[in-house]
Structures are given as C-alpha cells and as structure tokens.
Amino acid sequence: MSQAVEKITEYHDLDGAEMLRVSDLHAFYGESHILHGVDFDVKRGELVTLLGRNGAGRSTTLKAIMNMVGRRTGSIVINGNETLAMKAHRIPRLGIGYCPEERGIFASLDVEENLLLPPTVRSGGMSLDEIYAMFPNLYERRRSQGTRLSGGEQQMLAMARILRTGARLLLLDEITEGLAPVIVQALGEVLVKLKSRGMTIVLVEQNFRFAAPLADRHFVMDHGRIVEEISAAELPSRRDELNSMLGV
Template identity: 50%
Template sequence: MSLLEVNGLNSHYGDSHILFDVGLRVEKNEVVALLGRNGAGKSTTLKSLMGVVTPTSGSVVLDGVELAGRKSHAVARAGMQLVHEERRIFASLNVEENLVLAGLTAPNKWPLERIYEMFPRLKERRGSRGTDLSGGEQQMLAIGRALIRDPKIVLLDEPFEGLAPVIVRNLMDACRELAAAGQTIVLVEQNLAATLALAHRVYIINNGHIVHEGSAADLKRSPEILQRHLGV
C-alpha cells in the first residue's frame, strides 16, 4: 500500500463541481508534483486532502487510515500538513512563538534547533514578529511550522510564488534536503523548472480531471505533453 492513496475524489464549491474522480498515489519518501493551469483544481485537491474542503465523495487513505470527510485538525493529527499558498502564520507572534505553538499538540515534534538548522535565517529572526518578515522568511516559517509536527506527508501549495530567485533557490535547497532525508512531499507549483527538478513523479490536472501521470524525467523529455496540458 502506498503512503497516500486517493481514489474517486469529487469536490464542490457550492453548486460548482471542481474535482472529478481524482485519483493519485504517493509512496513513502517520494516527492510528487501536481501541475496544471490556473483554475485547474490543484489547490482544491490539496485542500480536499487536508479536509479544508470536504470532498463530496471519494477516499483519502494515509498510512492505512481513511481521512476523507474528517476535519482538518483530525487530518493533521493523522500526519498530514498543508502549507497554504497564503502561508497563514500568526502575524502578531514572533518566529519562535509561531513554531512553538505549531508543535504544541504534536506527539513527536522536531526540536527547534532542527528547524533552525534547515532555515538559518529563521534563527536570526527568531524574535521578529510575523508582520516584520519578508515574503521568503514567511514562507520558511510556514514550512517550518508544518515540519515541526514531524508529519508523514507535507502538502506545499505554491511555495515559490512571488519570491525572488535567490529565495527560491534557498527554498529548493531546503526541499531537496527534506527529500533526501526521506520526507514525503506533494508539491503544487507554477515554477515548472523548479518543480521538475524536485519531483520524482508528476500528475497533471486539467478542469478537475487527472489527465497525465508519469515520471518527472519522462515529462522533461516530452515537450508535447507540457504544451498540450500546460501551454509551455
């Protein structure tokens, strides 16, 4: 059994049907990317896995436990963490308070020093409030808040969006380090080069339907697939 198995996932926003029988799998220690045009259903997929959006039907099994229909806090306790596109850090708390608060209910939390080793900039800024951080620092903190809970799987929604190239490179290095250490990751990202450099396998979603599955290496060699589904 795969670490994460998703089958027949359907999600709606009101009367609008957004996801249509989405199915995917993620193996332990694997980095899987979900690609697609704007509005294709990428973020809705992550939110449906996490319980932020309640699927109308389908199955989400993490490490043998069915999570579909559970609230997001219960999904988090089961070992899944979503780093939202908008980051959602506590603006009035400093870096260290954000991290400590995120780890309070974690059964096997990372020590703070492990987060600071991965993101030395956060250690330098440990006393700074969320509102005083740059976009890149906020993204590091958002990822650190997820990791401190020692999750089985991390969902990253557009982690590189709007960031300077040097910050993207730093975050990519951190993601590579995580992957090398065995962290399982699902990545949604518009930066195609960064995504294909990090991912082992790729799913492409279009209008709420999974239209392609394959290795990142094969996709790099298939520009016609990228052109057809992503227009690049």
C-alpha cells in the same frame, strides 16, 4: 483547555507502502463542483507534483485532503486510514503538514510563536535548533512579528513550522510563488534535504523549472481531474507535450 490538543495518534511507518491514495475525489464549495474525480497515489518517500493551469483544482485537491472544502465524496486513504469521514482537526494527526498558498503566517504571533504553534502530531519532528540551523534567517528574526518578515522569510517560516510537528507527509501549495530566484533556489535545497530525511512531499507548483529536477512523478491536472502522469524518467521525451498541456 488542554483538551484542544488531543493525544498523538498512534501511527506506524509502512515501508515502501502507499502514503496517500486519492480515488474518485469530488469536492464542492457550496453549489460549485470543483474536483471531478481526482485519482492519484503517492508512495512513501516520494516527491510528486500537481501541475496545471490556474483553476485546474490543484490547491483544492490539497485542501480537500485536509478537509478544508465544503463537501467531499470519493476516498482519501492516508497511510492506510480512510479519512473522508474524519474531522478536519484529526487529519493532521495522521502525520500531515500543510503549507497553504497564502502561507498563513499569524500577524498576532512572533516568529518563534508561529514556529511553536502547530501541535506535535508525531514524534520524530525536527527540534527548534535543527530548524534554526536549516533556516538561519528565522533565528535572527525570531522575536519579530510574523507578518513583518519578507515574503521569502514568511515562506521559510510556513515550511519550518510544519517540520517541527513530526509530520511525514507534506502538502506544499505554491511555495515559490512571487519569490526571488535566490530564495527559490534555497527552497529547492530545503526540499532535497527533506526528501533525504524520508519525507513524502506533494508539491503544487506553477514554477515547473523548480519542480522538474526535484520530483519523482508529475501529475497534470485539468478541469478538476488528473489528466496525465509523467515520471521523472519520461520527462525529457515528453517535455513538449507537457508544455502544451500547461500552456507555457
């Protein structure tokens, strides 16, 4: 059964290049048409956010990149590879880590098994020791059943799990949802560390105050499209405009 984990895809860093380019992406769940031509790009080492109201298509955009929705059309280029025709299990092997909104901690596995579960997709991932140094709570609870952790610890676990794999592009869906402010702050510090390690991050966030100081660029989504792009520099002058778009 070891074939279930296939060999690591050869992969070369292209400095300063585009890590991800999504063009005219449409996605469908059965008959329902969810994404209506999404266009955006993410450069290596950048942290971008996908902002928008509930149902704007932010989570679906991440899922579509991972080939977890029904049908997709358009183009998704990851590090120079067109992935639209790729099987779902091949996409992570381009060096992508996906952290789902519902966290996806496995109840039948303990914390350490959860951490070790995702196969290595690239060399250069964090070691178990480094991960435990970054998330000390997880070390203390490494023998606990995954779903017995607190919400914050589960979120830490869901993130830590994809850092081990060597992924260089992280797709993080609503990682601060429902968490206490002190945990949200800790997650912010983790993101800063990951960025300084050169990770490229796409953050789907509801909590704009969390995302604002971290991101290089913000993409605002509405009705399954990107409707606005705002760089970190433009943010102070366009704050009111953004607030009205997000309905806050």
